[in-house]
Amino acid sequence: MAGYVPFKGSYTPPAAGVDPEQNPAVLKLREAMPGAIEEVSAFRDQVSIRVFKEHLLEVCTLLRDTPGLEYDFLTDLTAVDYPSRAKRFDVVIHLYSMSQNHMLRVKAAVGDGETIDSVAGIWKAANWEERETFDMFGIVFAGHPDLRRILLAEDWEGYPLRKDYPLLGYGTYTS
Amino acid sequence: MGLIVNRFRPSVVTTTADFLFNWAHRYSMWPLILGTACCAIEMMAVGISRFDMLERFGMLYRFSPRQSDVMLVCGTVTKKFAPVMRTIWDQMSEPKWCIAVGNCASAGGPFPTYAVVQGIDEVVPVDIYVPGCPPNPEAIFYGILKLQEIVQTQTIARTGPKPEKKQALKR
Amino acid sequence: MAIEDQVDLVPDSNEGTKLTQAVVQTGVGPTTGLTPQTEDMMLNLGPSHPSTHGVLRVLLELDGEVIRKAIPDLGYLHRGVEKIGEYRQYNQFVPWTDRMDYVAAFTSNLAFVQAVEGLMGVEIPERALYLRVIFSELQRLASHLLWLGTHVMDLGAITVFLFSMREREAILDLLEMQTGARLTLNAQRVGGFPKDIPPGFLEKLKVFVDSMPGHLQEYDSLLAENPIFLRRVKGVGVISAEDAIQWGLTGPSLRGSGVAYDVRKAHPYAAYDRLDFEVPIGTHGDVYDRFLVRMEEMRQSLKLIQQAVDQLPGGPVMTGDMRVALPGKEALMTSIEAMQRHFILAIHGFKAPVGEYYSAVESPKGELGWYIVSNGENHPYRARCRAASFVNLQSLPVMSGGSMISDVIAIIGSIDIVLGEVDR
Numbered sequence: 203m204a205g206y207v208p209f210k211g212s213y214t215p216p217a218a219g220v221d222p223e224q225n226p227a228v229l230k231l232r233e234a235m236p237g238a239i240e241e242v243s244a245f246r247d248q249v250s251i252r253v254f255k256e257h258l259l260e261v262c263t264l265l266r267d268t269p270g271l272e273y274d275f276l277t278d279l280t281a282v283d284y285p286s287r288a289k290r291f292d293v294v295i296h297l298y299s300m301s302q303n304h305m306l307r308v309k310a311a312v313g314d315g316e317t318i319d320s321v322a323g324i325w326k327a328a329n330w331e332e333r334e335t336f337d338m339f340g341i342v343f344a345g346h347p348d349l350r351r352i353l354l355a356e357d358w359e360g361y362p363l364r365k366d367y368p369l370l371g372y373g374t375y376t377s
Numbered sequence: 378m379g380l381i382v383n384r385f386r387p388s389v390v391t392t393t394a395d396f397l398f399n400w401a402h403r404y405s406m407w408p409l410i411l412g413t414a415c416c417a418i419e420m421m422a423v424g425i426s427r428f429d430m431l432e433r434f435g436m437l438y439r440f441s442p443r444q445s446d447v448m449l450v451c452g453t454v455t456k457k458f459a460p461v462m463r464t465i466w467d468q469m470s471e472p473k474w475c476i477a478v479g480n481c482a483s484a485g486g487p488f489p490t491y492a493v494v495q496g497i498d499e500v501v502p503v504d505i506y507v508p509g510c511p512p513n514p515e516a517i518f519y520g521i522l523k524l525q526e527i528v529q530t531q532t533i534a535r536t537g538p539k540p541e542k543k544q545a546l547k548r
Numbered sequence: 549m550a551i552e553d554q555v556d557l558v559p560d561s562n563e564g565t566k567l568t569q570a571v572v573q574t575g576v577g578p579t580t581g582l583t584p585q586t587e588d589m590m591l592n593l594g595p596s597h598p599s600t601h602g603v604l605r606v607l608l609e610l611d612g613e614v615i616r617k618a619i620p621d622l623g624y625l626h627r628g629v630e631k632i633g634e635y636r637q638y639n640q641f642v643p644w645t646d647r648m649d650y651v652a653a654f655t656s657n658l659a660f661v662q663a664v665e666g667l668m669g670v671e672i673p674e675r676a677l678y679l680r681v682i683f684s685e686l687q688r689l690a691s692h693l694l695w696l697g698t699h700v701m702d703l704g705a706i707t708v709f710l711f712s713m714r715e716r717e718a719i720l721d722l723l724e725m726q727t728g729a730r731l732t733l734n735a736q737r738v739g740g741f742p743k744d745i746p747p748g749f750l751e752k753l754k755v756f757v758d759s760m761p762g763h764l765q766e767y768d769s770l771l772a773e774n775p776i777f778l779r780r781v782k783g784v785g786v787i788s789a790e791d792a793i794q795w796g797l798t799g800p801s802l803r804g805s806g807v808a809y810d811v812r813k814a815h816p817y818a819a820y821d822r823l824d825f826e827v828p829i830g831t832h833g834d835v836y837d838r839f840l841v842r843m844e845e846m847r848q849s850l851k852l853i854q855q856a857v858d859q860l861p862g863g864p865v866m867t868g869d870m871r872v873a874l875p876g877k878e879a880l881m882t883s884i885e886a887m888q889r890h891f892i893l894a895i896h897g898f899k900a901p902v903g904e905y906y907s908a909v910e911s912p913k914g915e916l917g918w919y920i921v922s923n924g925e926n927h928p929y930r931a932r933c934r935a936a937s938f939v940n941l942q943s944l945p946v947m948s949g950g951s952m953i954s955d956v957i958a959i960i961g962s963i964d965i966v967l968g969e970v971d972r
Contacts, residue, residue, distance in 0.1 A: 245904060362491050402666050425710055425714065
């Protein structure tokens with residue numbers, strides 16, 4: 203490629219481009235349940251709301267039922283493991299509104315051994331997603347209709363997607 | 378056929394019988410496709426009209442272990458699925474062979490993880506390994522042809538001491 | 549001839565005796581007027597089954613032949629791909645995305661690469677965007693052809709399988725021209741295509757696109773007015789629009805129920821906002837509507853490919869963003885910094901900024917999304933795949949309550965799952 207200009211220095215991402223405080227869901231939550239929000243952030247053009255896990259059910263019901271927000275579609279429910287934190291897991295929920303065409307990310311921190319409310323009563327799509335999160339991380343969802351392992355065998359020990367579980371697992375098949 | 382296996386020393390009787398039985402085994406091998414993942418799509422492609430390598434050689438896809446001779450394991454075998462595969466292998470009747478199609482079945486493939494059996498030879502005895510990810514349908518069929526060559530070398534003659542009870546076909 | 553006379557027949561197994569005895573005792577039939585005693589039976593549609601499109605196990609609670617509950621049992625193909633994602637560089641991870649949705653590998657590659665590009669903030673050149681449309685639509689055609697073949701083969705129409713796979717081979721030839729592989733393509737890098745389309749590709753594509761409507765007409769003539777096919781798919785596996793949205797259904801299965809949600813229209817990516825196409829929608833939400841939606845999608849794909857080829861601009865196919873792209877051969881031979889950059893990118897990969905990003909594409913199965921969390925290293929901290937087939941399969945119990953066993957086969961085929969995605 204002619205005219206190659208070598209890249210020098212570190213890269214700083216451009217500004218978020220969207221102010222998270224102007225997001226309608228954030229405005230509504232700050233007005234209705236100010237104590238539930240722990241932190242609001244944005245990266246690129248996607249807004250994340252971090253809530254306290256005790257308020258998760260109320261927040262989700264509010265997000266689904268408020269006209270103007272109408273987050274009726276659960277895109278994804280998963281978890282991320284930060285073993286160095288006190289509350290090591292982050293349950294991450296991606297929501298989408300079919301009628302308003304906007305997307306939101308809701309996060310809640312859960313510690314190892316603690317339980318978090320299940321949103322399977324609000325969006326039925328969360329049923330298997332929560333089972334998978336339980337299977338991979340060991341997070342217990344209170345109020346889930348049928349919380350058991352889904353991807354691994356029923357008698358599997360350990361939670362593979364935690365950071366302290368080795369990639370190759372423990373032992374081969376025959377051992 | 379079980380009456381004459383392993384009864385006679387190598388002689389003209391056994392070589393003629395060998396020729397007949399091996400010819401029958403070789404040209405009418407019915408594969409059981411234990412299709413798990415991507416390699417199963419290539420296994421299906423072996424049978425379609427572009428390659429059409431099955432019917433010409435006397436093969437017919439069967440999905441039941443009771444009706445098939447060779448088990449083609451196509452795709453990744455996980456630790457959850459391995460007991461099922463072993464059960465299916467045990468349900469097949471002698472003579473039976475096994476071909477591991479693809480990298481995952483041969484050696485775990487690109488998945489060095491907690492949930493994958495690193496090669497199905499930990500579970501069933503394998504005759505032919507076909508590498509590739511996924512192998513070309515022609516490569517899969519080359520593996521089947523190699524198996525046919527192995528079948529040709531089998532014998533029903535007795536080459537060791539006289540057995541106490543009837544044994545299965547010796548290789 | 550009354551049942552009592554038939555008891556003297558010699559049964560061929562113990563079970564036969566018990567059955568006839570039970571029949572005599574309960575007195576089934578209009579002759580005696582007693583109500584039969586029935587028990588629910590648990591049938592195992594096992595992992596190794598010709599019609600489950602992979603290793604899916606479905607436990608069926610049967611009342612006679614009517615299903616009360618169909619409980620899928622997954623995990624027979626769980627390979628731990630998400631954990632591998634935490635140990636591989638961004639460009640190195642693309643081959644594993646192929647093996648997840650192995651029927652439509654290009655859209656899987658594209659979904660992951662798009663998420664990384666969103667995370668990094670990389671701009672893609674125009675030619676790459678249009679080529680992405682062409683390849684995505686080719687892959688959509690290939691996947692729908694395989695779906696058509698296997699779905700109707702499960703219902704008994706084996707001829708259509710051979711025809712559709714013949715068309716699919718033509719598409720795989722085109723993909724092999726570009727990438728070298730038929731099935732697991734590895735066709736995308738972060739930033740675009742690793743190399744441009746070869747000469748002769750567009751001509752061969754034109755031949756294929758011109759021949760395709762005739763073939764689609766063939767399938768229509770075999771299926772659309774076939775009374776056996778219609779009896780088996782009309783009114784089977786109905787799911788309403790509200791249920792579908794609640795259960796997270798996406799893709800042609802959702803559109804068959806009447807909801808016009810298509811990621812290509814809702815969150816346009818890769819030149820779809822510049823192309824003109826329609827999204828087919830069904831009305832009843834049964835297997836037949838999903839079938840019609842997919843057939844129409846194939847026609848729309850042909851239209852999209854035609855438009856993209858007409859509008860295809862020249863230029864590079866890989867981004868000029870030096871954070872992610874390898875420098876070209878000229879720069880490599882003349883500039884020492886380019887050589888260094890090439891070396892570092894090839895060995896160590898690029899570092900992504902701290903953050904997270906979710907991005908989705910419309911794969912032939914539904915909404916395939918990747919959620920990538922990065923903490924500044926050259927590999928993801930968490931790579932999460934929102935697999936369309938996993939979420940679609942959740943609605944199998946909803947669709948199949950009250951149907952018969954043979955309907956379950958039709959329903960599984962119409963949801964169009966691929967187990968690599970379901971189990972990851």
